[in-house]
Amino acid sequence: MTVERQTMEVDIACVGFGPAMGGFLTTLSRALVDENGQPLLESSVMPGAPLQVLCYERADDISFGVSGIVTRGRSIRATFPDLNPADIPMTAHVGHEKVLYLLDPLGASRRSTGVRALDEVVKILSSPKDYSYELPYIPPFLRKEEGFVLSVGQFTQWVGSQLMASGLVQVWPGMPVSEPLIEGNQVVGIRLADQGTNKDGSPAAGYMPGMDIRAALTVVADGPVGPVGQKLDRHFGFPAGNHQREWAVGMKAVVELPETCTLEPGTVLHTIGYPEPEIFGFLYVYPDRVASLGIFVPSWLDNPVRTSYRYLQHWMTHPAIWPYLEGGTLRSWGAKSLQESGRRGEPFLVGNGYARIGEGSGSTNVLTGSGVDEAWATGVQLAEGVVELLKAGKPFTKENLGDTYLARRRNSWVEQEAKEAEKARDGFQRGVLTGLAGMGLTGLTKGIMNLGAKISRPYERVPSLEEYCREKILPSEIEHLRSESIAKGSSLADAVMDAHGWPQIPLDGKLLVSQQDALLMGGKVQAQPGYADHVVITDPQLCETCNPQLCVEICSGQALTYTEGGGAPQFDREKCIHCGACMWNCTKPLEANGERCNIDFRAGSGGLHSAEN
C-alpha cells in the first residue's frame, strides 16, 4: 500500500529554532498585531486568518544542547531593552574577563619550536606553580563587557516560551526537516522527515511520508550542519570565492562548582596554549555556583586521530583550571560543530522564496569569536525586511529580499565587523603562532592588515598517522597500533595520546567520568525510533582504505565506531548528539578537490536532552 504524501500551505515556513530564529520570530510576531492585539497582516493561504508562521525544530524541546556562551548581546539588548538576567536561568552580566596562556605541565603537548620558545618567555613571566600566564591586556575586539554569559539553551527556551504563549507563531519541536522543496530556481517550502521508517529510510509499520509544507517564504536557520542549508548549497552553490572549510568542534560541559570555588558570577575566562597549542578553552560562571566550560578543537589541529573528550578532560585538570573545579559535579555535557569560515562561508543569503539567517548563513564573527549576537541580528534584519515586503504586498523574490533583508544586513554592524574579520584567522593555516599574530594584526588594524594564507579543505590538512607520530612513536609501533585497530575495531586516539605521554584521567565518577558516562549523565540522547539514520556513508567502498577513520576518532558521543576487520564505520544513533563533526572530519572527498566528503549528515530526530544547558 502506498501512503500518499500530504501537503500543507502556510505563509512562512521556518527551519531550526536557535538564536537567529529567535530574533526573526520575536521581531516578526511583534509586527503581526496592533497594540490592541488585532492582526495586522492577513494570511494569503487562509484568507481571514492571521499570517500563518510555522517553525520546525529537530530537537525534542526547543534548543537543547550544551551551549554556554559569552556575548556582547547588542542585538539581543536592542530587542529586549529591559532584559534582566535574573529572568533567565543561567544568565549573568559579564564581570571580570581574563585570558590565560596555559603551559604544558605534562610534556605531552605537541609544541612547535616557536611555541616552545614562547613557553620559555612565559615561564619567565608566569607563576610556575599553576603553569599559566594571565595576559595583561585583552584587546577591545575580544572584550565582551556590557554583555552576558548565558546558556543558549535556556535563553532560547525563554524566547520560545514567550513566542508560543503569544500564539502568533508556532514552534514545533521534535520535527526534523529533511530538505527544501525546490522548483526550478524557486524554493517553495520544506519537506518534513519521513516517519515510521526503518533505519535505512525504507517504510516500516506506521509509515508516514514527511509532509510538504509549502510557503511563499522559507526561512532557513538550521545551523552549520543543517540538512536544508546543505541542500540549498548543493543546489545553488556558493558565491564565487566563498567556501566553508574552517570548522571546530566545541565540546562543552555545565558544571556545578565546588562550594570552595570563589569565582564570581559573570567571570569570563579564556585560555590558549593547552592541551594542544591549537585548542582554545573557556569557562563562564553563571549564578548559583554553576559554570559552563569547554574547548574548541579546530579543523586546523592537524591530527589524524583528533578527539575532543579526552582533551577536554586534560584541559579541565590543568593546574590553572582544576582548583576551580575540583569537587564539582558534571551537570550537563554536549558538543556542536562551529562554522568558522565567517563571512567567507556565506552562501547565497536570499533567493526566490527563501532567505538564510544565523550561523549557517556565515554570520559568525571569526575575529571576536562571537556568533549568537550576530545570528540574532540577522534574524531581526530578515523580519524587518519581511514585514516591509508584506506591508507593501510584494512577493518574496530574490530581488525583493535583496532590497530589504540583504540591504539591511549589508549596512549593519554585522557586515562591517564580518568584513574586518574575514581574514582574521587565515594565519592559523600556517600555524598557531602565525594565527594568533594574524588575529592580533587584523583586530588592531580593523581588518586592513592580515596574515593571509591559502585556505585548505579540512581533509587536505590531515597528515598521515606516521607523519603525525614521527617524533614519539616508532613506525613499527604505529603499524602495530593500526593493525590492532583494524583487527579489533578499536579507536586509535587513546593509544596515540597514551604514546605521546598523556596520562590516564583519574575518573572520579562525578566530574571526571568516562565518555559514555558523560553521554548518560550529561547528554541524555533522545533517539526517536521510526526515523531513518541521519549519518549516512555515501560510498562505503571509500572507507575500505581509510585508517585511521577520523570520523570515528572525533565522534563526540562515540556513536561512530570501527568495524572489525575494516570497512565503513558503524553508526549508533542512540549515542549521536548531532554535533556534525563526522561530516567535516571525513577525509575521503567524493570527488578530487571537491568540497563534499563521504559522510552525509541528514535530518535526524532527537539529540541532546540536556538537563541544564
Next chain:
Amino acid sequence: MNGGFHIVVCGSIVPDPLQTLAPIEGPTGPALKNELMLPAVLDPWAGHALYEAANLAKNVPDSKVWLVSLGPKAKLQQLMMSIAQKVSFELVVLDGPAGGFTDPCEVAAALAGGINGIAGLDRSRLLLFGGCSSASRDAGVTMQMVAEQLGIGDQFLGVDELTIQADGSMKLLERIEGGQYQVSTCTGAPAMLAWATGNLPEPPNNPQIGMMNMRTVMPALQKAQPAPVGAAGVSYLGVELPKQRRETRIVKDLSVDEVAREIVEWLKG
C-alpha cells in the same frame, strides 16, 4: 449508550527519566533540585493512556478526548508543543505543582474538580483514563480516587489491552502477579482504566494535528485554573538518594572460559 465515548485522560509531566535527580528541601517541603529546569516529558504511563484514548476515539465514531493536566503552566506549555502534534485532544490545565511529593488525595481532588468543570461531558459515556502509576510519586492510587469522586464503580489497574466487543461491552487485560493478565469484561462506560504500557507505539508527529490542537491548547493554558495542591498532614522527615555504592571488582584479564567458570560457581554457590 448513545454515541461514542467521552474519554478523559489525566496526565501530567515528569522529569525526563534519563535525568539525574536529587532531592532538596524546598520552602513547602521536599522538591527536586532544579525542578523547573529539568527537561520534562509526558508521564510515560499516562502517555500510553493518551495514545490508547486517541486510538479508541478514532475507532469509535462520535468519541472525544480531553487531556486534564495538573502541572506548572509554563512547563505544560513546553510539553504540549510535543504532545499536541501526536493526537487530537482538548486540553484542560490545572496550574499547580507536578512534583512527586504532593499528596495523591489532593491531586485527585483537583483533577476531579477539573473534570467536573468540563462543559458537555456526558458521564454515561465517560471513560476515565490515566497511567497506572506516575513516574514521580509512583503511588498508583490517584486514578482510583478520581474515579471514586466521579462515582465510577468499575475500575481497572495496569491495563494493557481494551477491546470493545460487538455488543458494546469492554474486554480488558490487566497486569497481575507473575507476568500474567486478568481478563475481565465490563458492560460499558462509565469506567476507569489506569493503563500500563498498552500495545501502541508512540504516534508520529503530525503537523496538521498540531495546528488543529493549537486552536484550543493555547487558550486552555491561558484559562488555567490555579490548583495549589500540597501534602497537608504529611511531615517529611527526610528524603535522600540511596547510598548503595558497591565496591565493584573489575575482572579484565580472565579468559572467556575462566569468566564462565567463575560465574557458574557463583550461580551454584
Next chain:
Amino acid sequence: MEKILFIAHTQSDGTLPNVAREALSAAVDLSKKLPGSSFVAGIIGQEANQAADSIASCGAAGFLSVTGAEFAVSRYATDAAAVEALVRQTGATLVVAPTTSRFSRALPGVVQRVQGRIETHISGMDIVEGSLQIQRWYYRQRMVATLTRAQRPWFLVIDGGVFPAWQGEPGSANAENVAVQLAADTLRTQVIGVQAPSTNTQTIRPEAEVLFVAGAGWTKKQADGQLHLKDAEELILGFLKNCNASLGSSKSLVDQSVEGEAVLPFMSHLNQVGQTGSTPRHPKGLATCCHGEEPHAVGWRFINERRAINTDANCGWAQGKADVLYVADAFQVMAKVNELLAQ
C-alpha cells in the same frame, strides 16, 4: 490509641499469598510497638476460615471476614465494598495491607470513601517516640523518603520482600463474618479468568533465585559488523532454561521490540526492569550487555548479589552498582556458561 486492621485476601486455593504474611509481620510488629493499640485481622475471599485459621496465633484480638462467591475474584466494586465494610466495622485508624494487584486496585477508592489517606510501596516502618514513621520510594525507586502523617485512617500498603513472612502456628480463628450489601450495579464487571501473556511466560519467574538482565547490546551489531539475533536468543533462552532464571531487560531493548524491529521476540515491556519498569527482588542478578546509569540501574536495586558482563569497563550498570564486572564478550561467556550449566 491506634486501632490496627490487617487485611488480606485469599488466593484461589483459599490460602493467603506470601506477601500477605509479610504484611502481617508488619502489622504484628506495629501492634507490639504502638502502646495501647488494638489489632484486628480481616480476610476477604470466597471462604475465609482456612486463611484466618492459618494466622490464628498472630496476636490479633479478633478476626473478621467478608466472604461469598462475589468476593472470590479480584474486582474493584466488590473488593472496595468488602474493605470499606471491614474498615467501618472496626473503626480502624491504621489499615495494613499487602501489595497485591487486587488491593492496589481496590484500596485507593476505599480511602476516598472513608476520607482517609494512603501510602503504597512501603519499604520500611519505625516507631519513633510512639509515633509511626514509614519509608517509601519516590521517582521510581530513585529516592527514599521517611514520613509521617496526621490523618486517619491511614492505609499502609506494604511492598513484598520488605518484611519476613509471618510464621506461626495455625489454630482456630473463629472469624466473624461481616455482611456486605452489594449495590445492583456492582457486578457490571465480570472476571473471565487469567491469561498468560503472549510472550513466553516461562521467562518471568518472581520466585527465581537469579534475575538475568539482558541489555540492548544483544541486538547491536557485533564486532564483525553483523547482527546475531538468533545467537542472542539461543544463548538467553538457554541460560533461562539451564538456570531457571527470571528474565529482565533494559528499556532500550524492549523499546526496539515494540517498534517492530526484528529483535528478540520473547521480550516485551513486562520484562522491563528499571526506571519505567519493575524493580524485582531476587537473591542474585546477572546483567549482560547493559549500559546505563542511575535511572536504569534502579532495576536491580533490590537484587542482593550482582554481577555484570560488559565490554566496557566503565559500564554504568556495573561501576559502583555490581559486585563484580567481567569485561568480556557476553556472547562468548554465556555460550560457555550454558555449556557448563548443561553438564
